[in-house]
Amino acid sequence: MGVSVNFVELTPVTGRHTREYLRNAVQVLVLAASALACAGALAEAAAPKAENRCGWFLNPTPGNAWLTDRDGDWIVATQGGHQADGDWPPFKDSQWVATNIHYGHGCACLKLVADPATRQVARILSARALPLKNCRQDPTLKEPAE
Numbered sequence: 001m002g003v004s005v006n007f008v009e010l011t012p013v014t015g016r017h018t019r020e021y022l023r024n025a026v027q028v029l030v031l032a033a034s035a036l037a038c039a040g041a042l043a044e045a046a047a048p049k050a051e052n053r054c055g056w057f058l059n060p061t062p063g064n065a066w067l068t069d070r071d072g073d074w075i076v077a078t079q080g081g082h083q084a085d086g087d088w089p090p091f092k093d094s095q096w097v098a099t100n101i102h103y104g105h106g107c108a109c110l111k112l113v114a115d116p117a118t119r120q121v122a123r124i125l126s127a128r129a130l131p132l133k134n135c136r137q138d139p140t141l142k143e144p145a146e
Contacts, residue, residue: 054109061134070140075120086124095129099146
């Protein structure tokens, strides 16, 4: 969505028409400024907001990953399909439960941008691994089965 402004050649105004011309010019400028402000507000309202989500980060197989928090699953990657921009959390061995060679799950917090309707993560802004006990002690989270 864009706002376009057409500029026309202005003819000098003199005499009694000067006041009317200035009043009209100010009205046009006020309307243009209002339109730009509304366009900016609409663009900002439509843009997804970054949010912090903490829970189980699962990477059970190559190319598949999601975060499960108290609200459900947030899709980070699907093999051969969607891949969120940004880095996954860096887990230490003590923060990771291996269930399929080196694939598995850990506890993490992600600052992300996602579509709330599809729960598909578009971008990970930051990610940090947490001790496993943080998720295990949270009554709203169920640890994934091995």
